[in-house]
Amino acid sequence: MLEKPKNELFSPVLCNNVVYQMKITLKGVKPPLWRRIQVNSNITLKAFHRTIQVAMGWGNGHLHEFNIHGLSYSNDGDGVGSDEKRVRLNRLNLKEKDKFVYVYDSGDTWEHAIRVEKILHVDEKFQYPICIKGERSCPPEDCGGTEGYSELLEVLSDPYHSDHEESIERVGVDFEPEMFDVEKTNWRLRAIRK
Numbered sequence: 001m002l003e004k005p006k007n008e009l010f011s012p013v014l015c016n017n018v019v020y021q022m023k024i025t026l027k028g029v030k031p032p033l034w035r036r037i038q039v040n041s042n043i044t045l046k047a048f049h050r051t052i053q054v055a056m057g058w059g060n061g062h063l064h065e066f067n068i069h070g071l072s073y074s075n076d077g078d079g080v081g082s083d084e085k086r087v088r089l090n091r092l093n094l095k096e097k098d099k100f101v102y103v104y105d106s107g108d109t110w111e112h113a114i115r116v117e118k119i120l121h122v123d124e125k126f127q128y129p130i131c132i133k134g135e136r137s138c139p140p141e142d143c144g145g146t147e148g149y150s151e152l153l154e155v156l157s158d159p160y161h162s163d164h165e166e167s168i169e170r171v172g173v174d175f176e177p178e179m180f181d182v183e184k185t186n187w188r189l190r191a192i193r194k
Contacts, residue, residue: 045084057138
C-alpha cells in the first residue's frame with residue numbers, strides 16, 4: 001500500500017508519479033479469467049484500453065467503452081461518451097478499492113470488472129504497463145459472448161461432439177483455455193511502452 005509521505009500536500013489521487021495496480025476480471029466466465037496489471041497514472045484511457053486489449057488477449061477489432069464513476073468514455077466519433085484520448089487516469093479521482101467497468105465488443109458484450117487494488121510509487125526497476133499475474137486464456141473473438149464461450153468449451157472438451165473438429169479449426173489447435181503466459185503478455189506490452 002502507498003505510504004503517505006510526511007508532506008501533507010501529497011495526494012496519490014492527483015500526483016502524476018504514481019502507479020495503479022488493477023485487477024481486471026472478465027465477468028460471466030467460470031472459472032474466473034483475470035489479469036493483474038500495473039499502469040502509470042498519467043496514461044490516457046486510450047492507452048489504458050490498448051493495455052487491457054494486450055493483457056487480456058483481445059484483438060482490438062471491436063468498439064469498447066469505459067464506465068467510470070457514472071460517466072462513459074470511448075473512442076471519439078463513435079457517439080458514446082467522452083473522448084478517451086483526452087482523459088488521463090490520474091484525472092479520474094481513482095482511489096484504492098474503486099471499481100469500474102470496461103466493455104469490449106457490443107455484440108458479444110465482454111464486460112470487464114476493474115478494481116483499483118493499490119496506488120503505488122513508481123518503481124524505477126520496472127517499465128509500465130506491466131502484467132503481474134493472470135489466469136486462463138482470453139476467449140476467441142466473436143464466439144458469442146459468455147454463453148457462446150461456455151458452449152465452445154463444452155464442444156472442445158468432447159472429442160465425440162459433432163462440432164468438435166470445426167471448433168478446433170476455428171480457434172486453432174494451439175488454443176488452451178486454461179493457459180496464461182505472463183512473460184508473453186509482457187513482451188507484447190512492450191509496444192505500448194514506447
